[in-house]
Structure formats: structure tokens, C-alpha cells
Amino acid sequence: MSTQATEDRILEVLEEDAQASYAEIAERADVSKPTVRKYINQLEEEGVIVGYSADIDPKKLSSKTIAMVGIDVSSERYVEATKALKDLDEVEALYSSSGDHMLMAEVRAADGDALGEIISDQLLEIDGVTAAHPSFLQERLK
Known part of the structure; x- marks a missing residue:
């Protein structure tokens, strides 16, 4: 079995279950x-594995509205606008x-109205942001 194939199988198990024990992964x-x-030690040292996390469905935790917002930015202000967007607490990713x-x-x-306010009062006020197009996420399927 090749080194890459072994590495791929171990990573696949970790992606499915970040809490799996070494014994479970081995099996x-x-x-x-x-x-x-x-392999895990090596992958962590190389920066391939950068952390372990829980995959949480935010709709199960609260009644928050989640949207993916397509944002258009002028090319000459891209770096500054991106930095400003990353600093907003409401921008999860x-x-x-x-x-x-x-x-x-x-x-x-909190809801659609609050999302509209975030877009108009925060996103569109950032220098260089020219448009914002929200798509509301309804149900997580996977």
C-alpha cells in the first residue's frame, strides 16, 4: 500500500469523525x-492537519437566519474591503x-430584517463594496 493511499485513508476517517481514537482510525x-x-503527527507538523473541530448545525442551536452573501468589490479597494469584511462579527466566514x-x-x-440591516448598514458602507446579493440558507442537507 502506498504512503499516499495510507495518508488519504487516515485523513478520510478524520474528516468523517475528528474525535475518532487511534484504534478506531487504524481499524x-x-x-x-x-x-x-x-502519520497524524507528521501531518500536523507539515500543517496539513491544522486543527480538529465539531461540525455544528447552527439552526439547531438558535433561530438565527443564515445567508451566503455574494459581494462585489472594486478591484482597487479589494484588499482593504476584504480586511474590513473579515473584521465584522456578523461575517462568520x-x-x-x-x-x-x-x-x-x-x-x-436574528432574522431577515436584521440581515437586511447588516447588509445596508455595514456591508455596503465598506469602502469598495459595490453590491451585496444574499441567498438565504434554509436546510442543511449534509
Whole structure:
């Protein structure tokens, strides 16, 4: 079995269950516990594994509205606008995009009205942001 194949199987198990023990990973990846330990340590040192996290469905925790907001930014203000967007507490995640918009922001708000206020009072007030197009997330399917 190749090194890359072993690494891929271990990473696949971790992506499915970040809390899996070395024994569980070894069993599911069909390798020994010492092999799992060696690969995980190596992947952490190389920066491939940068942390372990819980995958949480925010709709189960609160009644917050979540939207992916496509954001258009003028090219000459891109760096400054991106920094300002990253500083907003309501922006949970920010992505560069090759699609219809330069940026995609995951924004959380109490409800649709509050989201509208965040867009008009905060996002669109950032120098360089030219437009914001929200798409409300309804149900997490996976």
C-alpha cells in the first residue's frame, strides 16, 4: 500500500469523525495504531492537519437566519474591503470566489430584517463594496 493511499485513508476517517481514537482510525483505515500515530503527527507538523473541530448545525442551536452573501468589490479597494469584511462579527466566514461575485460571505443575523440591516448598514458602507446579493440558507442537507 502506498504512503499516499495510507495518508488519504487516515485523513478520510478524520474528516468523517475528528474525535475518532487511534484504534478506531487504524481499524477503519486498515493500518496499525503506531502507523496512525506516525502519520497524524507528521501531518500536523507539515500543517496539513491544522486543527480538529465539531461540525455544528447552527439552526439547531438558535433561530438565527443564515445567508451566503455574494459581494462585489472594486478591484482597487479589494484588499482593504476584504480586511474590513473579515473584521465584522456578523461575517462568520469569508471566501474569495470565481463565480458571479468576487467574495462570498456567510452572514448570521436574528432574522431577515436584521440581515437586511447588516447588509445596508455595514456591508455596503465598506469602502469598495459595490453590491451585496444574499441567498438565504434554509436546510442543511449534509
